[in-house]
Amino acid sequence: MAGPERSTRDRLLDAFETLIVGTGTRGATLDAVAAAAEVSKGGLLYHFGSKDELVEGMLERLRRQGEQDVEKMRSAPNGAVDFYLETSVDSGSDFDRALIAAARIAQENEPRASKALADLREGWFEVLREHTGDESLARTIQLIGDGLYFDDTTGLADANALDHVRAVLRRLSAL
Amino acid sequence: MAGPERSTRDRLLDAFETLIVGTGTRGATLDAVAAAAEVSKGGLLYHFGSKDELVEGMLERLRRQGEQDVEKMRSAPNGAVDFYLETSVDSGSDFDRALIAAARIAQENEPRASKALADLREGWFEVLREHTGDESLARTIQLIGDGLYFDDTTGLADANALDHVRAVLRRLSAL
DNA sequence: TTTACTGTACCGTCTGGACGGTATATCTCC
DNA sequence: GGAGATATACCGTCCAGACGGTACAGTAAA
Numbered sequence: 043m044a045g046p047e048r049s050t051r052d053r054l055l056d057a058f059e060t061l062i063v064g065t066g067t068r069g070a071t072l073d074a075v076a077a078a079a080e081v082s083k084g085g086l087l088y089h090f091g092s093k094d095e096l097v098e099g100m101l102e103r104l105r106r107q108g109e110q111d112v113e114k115m116r117s118a119p120n121g122a123v124d125f126y127l128e129t130s131v132d133s134g135s136d137f138d139r140a141l142i143a144a145a146r147i148a149q150e151n152e153p154r155a156s157k158a159l160a161d162l163r164e165g166w167f168e169v170l171r172e173h174t175g176d177e178s179l180a181r182t183i184q185l186i187g188d189g190l191y192f193d194d195t196t197g198l199a200d201a202n203a204l205d206h207v208r209a210v211l212r213r214l215s216a217l
Numbered sequence: 218m219a220g221p222e223r224s225t226r227d228r229l230l231d232a233f234e235t236l237i238v239g240t241g242t243r244g245a246t247l248d249a250v251a252a253a254a255e256v257s258k259g260g261l262l263y264h265f266g267s268k269d270e271l272v273e274g275m276l277e278r279l280r281r282q283g284e285q286d287v288e289k290m291r292s293a294p295n296g297a298v299d300f301y302l303e304t305s306v307d308s309g310s311d312f313d314r315a316l317i318a319a320a321r322i323a324q325e326n327e328p329r330a331s332k333a334l335a336d337l338r339e340g341w342f343e344v345l346r347e348h349t350g351d352e353s354l355a356r357t358i359q360l361i362g363d364g365l366y367f368d369d370t371t372g373l374a375d376a377n378a379l380d381h382v383r384a385v386l387r388r389l390s391a392l
Numbered sequence: 393t394t395t396a397c398t399g400t401a402c403c404g405t406c407t408g409g410a411c412g413g414t415a416t417a418t419c420t421c422c
Numbered sequence: 423g424g425a426g427a428t429a430t431a432c433c434g435t436c437c438a439g440a441c442g443g444t445a446c447a448g449t450a451a452a
Contacts, residue, residue, distance in 0.1 A: 050396080066325035068243060072442060082398050083443095089396090093442070146324060148371045150241035156372035163373060178381040182361065185368070185378060189360030192367040196323045197331035198338060203360060206353035214389060225431080247408060257433045259411090264431085268408065 051089050053079045055100050056136070059143040063195075067150060097147060101158045104140045108158075111137055112165040122173040123183060126166060127207060130187035132194040142195050179214070226264050228254045230275050231311075234318040238370075242321060272322060276333045279315045283333075286312055287340040297348040298358060301341060302382060305362035307369045317370050354389070 048056070057078035061070035072093060076086040090096040111129070118125035132138045141159075148155035163184065170180035186207055193199050223231070232253035236245040247268060251261040265271040286304070293300035307313045316334075323330035338359065345355035361382055368374050 064326065066242065068325065071440080073440090082400095084399070084446095085397050087443075091443095145367075145371055148373075149321060150243065151239065153372070159371065160373055178384040181375070181378060181381040182385045185361045185364030185382065186357065187364070188367045189363030192320075192363045193360070196320055196334065197328070198323075198335055200356070203356060206356040207360065209353040210357045210389070214385070246406080248406085258409090259413095259434065260432045262409070263433095266409090 050079070050081060050085070051099070052103075054081060054086055054089055054096070055103055056139075058096050058100060059139045062143040062146050063139055067146060097152070097154070100140065101144060101154060104144050104158055105161070107137045107140055108162040108165065112162075112169060115166065115169050122169050123211070124208075126170060126183065126187055127190065127204060130190040131199070131204060132191070141191075145191075145195070183211075225254070225256060225260070226274070227278075229256060229261055229264055229271070230278055231314075233271055233275060234314045237318040237321050238314055242325060272327070272330070275315065276319060276329060279319055279333055280336070282312045282315055283337040283340065287337075287344060290341065290344050297344050298386070299383075301345060301358065301362055302365070302379060305365040306374070306379060307366070316366075320366075320370070358386075 054075060057075050058070055061074055061078060072086060073083060075096070076083045079086070086096075090099055115122050115125045115129075129138075132142065141162075144155050144159055148159055166187075167180060167184055170183055171177055174180050174183070190203060190207075193203065229250060232250045233245055236249055236253060247258055247261060250271070251258045254261070261271075265274055290297050290300045290304075304313075307317065316337075319330050319334055323334055341362075342355060342359055345358055346352055349355050349358070365378060365382075368378065
């Protein structure tokens, strides 16, 4: 374990997200989060005074990760559209995990989580519109990305989905 | 209240779904479901011996509703594709509610819910492929539908989304 | 001395579920 | 036809355990 020495705070957020993704918010109890991060419950509550602060901390980190992702998307070698679609299927990255966790929380009627996701989506949309020069197409691509994400996180994944989408987009751009 | 006399069983399932959709599975406690259905907790447990049986009952009803929906889609006057897209945004129907509730449960690592949804999606896909004669396009349309659903249930809805999709599809069919 | 924890003990509330009871309708045997 | 048995559809209470959170004494390192 000579890794990059992840801070306890980050390990707690990692554990929180992983539990939410794996078992839903029900499974992400304070005890479970502390145990998964190999920290005592007292230790968890030292960093995050309540479950709500844990959520807040997670969303804050997501926003930072999101800004970086939009940057990467903007300068992706194979183009923004392909970058967006490719990263819409869960690759298991930290960012994917944070995104799925936030979506789960958003569905529980948490306006802060919905807001964070909406802001992120706006960032992606801007880049998609710039690169396609077409609002309708940009929105449609974003919906396809959402669909890929949804399927992935609901156990409905289809390995060939991305190829089908690419085929259709190729036909469109041939116009 | 001269209505069609919904059975207690159905009212319990209605309440269960409504609570899941509104507040996530956390909010759908036995007490809350019983109260919402205006039945005592004992009464609930008479019809569904455990929370698991409540889930089972819900999925069973969803399967029946799903079969009917595929029938309707098959013979929709404006075509199957438009029917599918239009019913992918939450109209507040019983079927929509059941579908959203099932998706929530599926995300909690419940293989039975994932299976029920996957079967349903297969039914829709068959019809989409028949009507488009194109597997890639059918899959892509299905992804767009999933995206519409996801956005709707995550508080990210965009009123014009459907119009943008229609515009893109029109361009495609012009080929 | 401050920071970053560990560990244990505890509290009030909520949760799933068990259980005993009740009202009413239907069926059974004489 | 009347007495009793049985089934159906519930009600309301109780309990053990889990949960979020508090409190606090101790520790090891910088």
